[in-house]
Amino acid sequence: xxxxxxxxxxxxxxxxxxxxxxxxxxxxxxxxxxxxxxxxxxxxxxxxxxxxxxxxxxxxxxxxxxxxxxxxxxxxxxxxxxxxxxxxxxxxxxxxxxxxxxxxxxxxxxxxxxxxxxxxxxxxxxxxxxxxxxxxxxxxxxxxxxxxxxxxxxxxxxxxxxxxxxxxxxxxxxxxxxxxxxxxxxxxxxxxxxxxxxxxxxxxxxxxxxxxxxxxxxxxxxxxxxxxxxxxxxxxxxxxxxxxxxxxxxxxxxxxxxxxxxxxxxxxxxxxxxxxxxxxxxxxxxxxxxxxxxxxxxxxxxxxxxxxxxxxxxxxxxxxxxxxxxxxxxx
Numbered sequence: 001x002x003x004x005x006x007x008x009x010x011x012x013x014x015x016x017x018x019x020x021x022x023x024x025x026x027x028x029x030x031x032x033x034x035x036x037x038x039x040x041x042x043x044x045x046x047x048x049x050x051x052x053x054x055x056x057x058x059x060x061x062x063x064x065x066x067x068x069x070x071x072x073x074x075x076x077x078x079x080x081x082x083x084x085x086x087x088x089x090x091x092x093x094x095x096x097x098x099x100x101x102x103x104x105x106x107x108x109x110x111x112x113x114x115x116x117x118x119x120x121x122x123x124x125x126x127x128x129x130x131x132x133x134x135x136x137x138x139x140x141x142x143x144x145x146x147x148x149x150x151x152x153x154x155x156x157x158x159x160x161x162x163x164x165x166x167x168x169x170x171x172x173x174x175x176x177x178x179x180x181x182x183x184x185x186x187x188x189x190x191x192x193x194x195x196x197x198x199x200x201x202x203x204x205x206x207x208x209x210x211x212x213x214x215x216x217x218x219x220x221x222x223x224x225x226x227x228x229x230x231x232x233x234x235x236x237x238x239x240x241x242x243x244x245x246x247x248x249x250x251x252x253x254x255x256x257x258x259x260x261x262x263x264x265x266x267x268x269x270x271x272x273x274x275x276x277x278x279x280x281x282x283x284x285x286x287x288x289x290x291x292x293x294x295x296x297x298x299x300x301x302x303x304x305x306x307x308x309x310x311x312x313x314x315x316x317x318x319x320x321x322x323x324x325x326x327x328x329x330x331x
Contacts, residue, residue, distance in 0.1 A: 002306035004262055005053035005060070006192035007203055009037050012229050012266055012300075013190070016049035026126075027067055027186030031252045033205045036065075036188035039173050042181070043077045046174040051190060053302075055088055056165050058195025059136040066131050068123040069176050069183035076103045080175020085135055087164035094135050094143040094166065096153075098175055104153075107133075107143040111157030117143070121152035123176070132198045137165045149199050201259065204251045212243035212325040213282060229266065229300055235330035236273040243282055243327030251319075258317035263305040263326055267295035274330035279305030282325040283312055292331040 011018055020037045027036030041047040062083075080098040082105055087093050095108040099119070106119035123129070132146040141163065145153040169192070177183050191203050211221040217233035221244050224233050233242055251258075263279025276292035290305030310321050 002262065002304040003194045003196045004191075004264075004304040004306060005056055005194050006051050006190065006302070007262065007264055007304075008205065009033075009064075009188050009190045010035075010227070012227065014049050014051050020047075020049065022186075024186065028188035029065060029202075029252075031204070031249050032189050032202055033249060036186050038184060038186055039171075040182045040184045041173050043177060043179060043183075044080075044175055045182075046081075046172055048170050048172050048174075050168055050170040051192065052168045053192050055167055056194040059134055060085075060166050061193045061196060061198040062131075062133045062135075062169055062191070063193075063198025063201065064131055064190040065186075065188045066129050067186035068125060068127050068129065069185045070126050071181070071183045072177045072179045073123040073125040073127070073183075073185075074103060075178035076100045076175060077178030078175050081172035082176065083133065084170040084172055085133075085166040086168045086170070087137075088167045089164065091163050093137060093141055093163045094133075096133060096143075096145050100175075105145065107145040107153040107155045109141040109143045109155040109157035111141040111159035111163060112161055113157055115155045115157040117145070117153040117155035119145075119153035121145070121147050125177075134197070135166055137163065146199060202252060202255075203262075204249050206246040206248040206250075208244040209247035210245045212245055212327060214241035214243040214327060216240035217242040217328070217330075232268075233328075234270070235277075236270070238274045238331050239329065240274075241280070241287070241327055241329045243280075243325050245325055255319075258319070258322070260306055260308045261317060261322065262307075263290070263328070265295075265303045265305075265328055266300040267293075267303050268300045269295050269297040276331040277303055278329050278331060279303075280327050280329050281307065281311065281323045282327065283310075283323045286312070287327075287329075288312070289329055292329075 022038035104119040288311040293303035
């Protein structure tokens with residue numbers, strides 16, 4: 001089972017980012033992706049967007065790249081909100097907020113009472129940061145806020161009211177700077193993991209390019225490479241396959257460890273036919289299928305397939321052993 005809860009910052013990945021996708025080079029790492037989210041907002045005019053995911057089994061880790069506002073990021077004009085986290089009953093369990101009194105970002109645990117953490121982090125104008133947030137929910141709610149791998153703020157609140165693990169994050173973008181005119185900030189490379197730290201992990205997004213060995217889905221490769229959720233590849237018989245080569249960034253130069261390989265689909269059940277779908281890798285003329293997932297019948301939903309090791313020989317992945325062909329199979 002994959003530990004991936006969410007990957008990506010594209011229109012099909014998030015709510016509220018239509019019109020915000022940008023190719024501004026300052027907003028993303030070109031080793032990992034080809035675009036970013038660009039938010040332009042006034043000091044107290046929120047421009048929120050959000051990610052949702054399935055109920056996790058363990059602690060939730062959120063990681064992403066953040067380029068701080070382009071003016072006065074080191075000054076907070078009024079108490080504000082950076083991130084909000086909600087459980088599956090839409091109860092807020094945590095925040096990362098901004099504080100006017102000391103211009104810092106701080107963790108807040110929201111259980112029986114709201115508990116603020118001390119903080120050592122003040123953003124610098126136009127500076128790039130890697131943000132990681134860990135949220136552990138049980139008898140207590142504990143929130144840890146990291147910048148570039150270093151803990152900056154943490155908070156713990158009692159949770160006798162029984163709030164659950166978070167299933168949604170809202171990037172609130174409210175009061176992240178002090179200036180009358182709008183400022184711009186950027187987000188990219190969003191990942192949410194179940195029980196696995198996001199600190200130091202980078203996810204390279206590669207996309208379908210050319211049709212591969214299999215082409216049995218109606219709609220074919222063109223339906224899944226255009227980025228349009230309305231055009232779809234479909235299977236009406238279990239066991240059909242569609243495979244493709246991959247295009248896009250190849251990862252950070254000099255990276256020595258590849259922790260895993262993941263195939264992400266946005267899939268939806270039809271009224272008849274197959275009831276599951278899986279990703280697969282094709283290497284050396286052999287197909288290596290992941291366990292199938294069951295998509296929602298109501299709307300497109302993410303299905304992740306993961307391989308921590310090379311399935312051909314159970315060895316760690318290296319740049320030279322990554323597959324040249326991947327695909328999807330109905331079940």
